[in-house]
Amino acid sequence: MPPTMRAYQIVEWGKPAQFNEIPIPRPGPGQILVKMAGAGLCHTDISILQSPAGFWPDPPFTIGHENAGRIAELGANVEGFAEGDGVLISSMYWCGHCDKCARGLHEQCRHIGLAGYGVGYDGGLAEYILIEAKHAIALGSLDPVRAAPLADAAATSYHAVKSMLPILVPGSTAVVTGVGGLGAYAVQYLATLSGTRIIALDTSQTRLNEATRLGAHEVYISDGECAEKIRDSTSGGADAVFDFVGTTPTLSTGMAALSQGGRLIVAGIGGGEIPIGWEKIAMNAGFINTRGFNLPDLNEIVSLARDDRIEMAATHFTFDDVESGLRALEDATVEGRAVVTFD
Numbered sequence: 001m002p003p004t005m006r007a008y009q010i011v012e013w014g015k016p017a018q019f020n021e022i023p024i025p026r027p028g029p030g031q032i033l034v035k036m037a038g039a040g041l042c043h044t045d046i047s048i049l050q051s052p053a054g055f056w057p058d059p060p061f062t063i064g065h066e067n068a069g070r071i072a073e074l075g076a077n078v079e080g081f082a083e084g085d086g087v088l089i090s091s092m093y094w095c096g097h098c099d100k101c102a103r104g105l106h107e108q109c110r111h112i113g114l115a116g117y118g119v120g121y122d123g124g125l126a127e128y129i130l131i132e133a134k135h136a137i138a139l140g141s142l143d144p145v146r147a148a149p150l151a152d153a154a155a156t157s158y159h160a161v162k163s164m165l166p167i168l169v170p171g172s173t174a175v176v177t178g179v180g181g182l183g184a185y186a187v188q189y190l191a192t193l194s195g196t197r198i199i200a201l202d203t204s205q206t207r208l209n210e211a212t213r214l215g216a217h218e219v220y221i222s223d224g225e226c227a228e229k230i231r232d233s234t235s236g237g238a239d240a241v242f243d244f245v246g247t248t249p250t251l252s253t254g255m256a257a258l259s260q261g262g263r264l265i266v267a268g269i270g271g272g273e274i275p276i277g278w279e280k281i282a283m284n285a286g287f288i289n290t291r292g293f294n295l296p297d298l299n300e301i302v303s304l305a306r307d308d309r310i311e312m313a314a315t316h317f318t319f320d321d322v323e324s325g326l327r328a329l330e331d332a333t334v335e336g337r338a339v340v341t342f343d
């Protein structure tokens with residue numbers, strides 16, 4: 001192994017990220033050195049790159065938080081993994097030992113904050129990444145390049161859908177608002193794992209066509225009349241609405257489309273607000289903001305991907321070309337996830 005590697009780093013707020021030659025870290029006890037294979041680019045990366053000082057943990061650090069690769073070196077006391085194994089790396093930096101983590105509720109970890117791989121700690125836009133073994137998920141036969149988007153986008157969506165599966169029995173209806181990225185995964189999970197009828201809402205007919213291909217039964221262009229259309233087509237409202245947009249209009253539509261006992265599950269960070277109160281929403285209805293995912297979620301979506309039960313659409317960029325990938329993401333010209341590959 002060479003002593004140094006290239007890493008795409010943010011060195012100072014307000015300055016563009018840059019390639020730096022830095023030492024390859026060595027794994028200590030409980031740690032794993034992973035040779036990167038695939039790194040998904042995310043809107044959070046753009047928000048970090050454009051951020052003023054004071055919000056995110058301070059640089060310098062290597063960005064990239066949707067990471068997968070192969071184990072290059074194991075630290076002491078790491079069980080269950082071997083050199084060469086493919087691993088997915090959780091983008092959530094849970095502690096693994098608090099009461100919430102002990103119950104498998106890693107998304108609610110008492111010690112979780114903004115920091116993680118690619119945010120404060122060095123991330124995956126480098127030839128190697130040093131991780132804690134507790135954040136590694138075995139991929140088995142799944143190609144790490146294909147797996148990369150599972151570390152964040154696909155997992156957030158899965159966590160939202162899984163929590164509602166007990167009520168999404170045959171005869172029920174689930175609405176997915178915003179069927180790009182996360183929402184396209186939600187449609188697939190609902191189609192694969194539940195008997196619910198799926199209604200997709202989006203402003204783009206192209207994305208709605210794709211949602212139909214992935215399993216949506218009804219699709220509507222988002223407008224002010226969607227709630228009524230949903231209430232009509234479901235004889236009284238949907239059992240669950242998953243909102244991956246989160247603006248005031250989409251939240252209002254979602255809440256108005258709920259049946260009695262329905263749930264509005266919001267993962268979109270659109271910053272919208274709606275009034276909530278005992279008399280303001282459908283009887284027995286609920287509002288849930290969902291954020292993050294846990295270790296069981298990651299293992300489960302890896303299984304789904306390995307068995308070819310979900311599609312992970314991606315456009316690949318070489319590591320040298322990472323800036324083209326970020327630009328394409330910003331210009332919304334990427335098909336599926338933008339994934340940086342390494343050789």
Ligand SMILES: [Zn+2]
Nearest residue numbers: 042043044152
């Ligand atoms: Zn992300």
Ligand SMILES: [Zn+2]
Nearest residue numbers: 095098101109
């Ligand atoms: Zn914890």
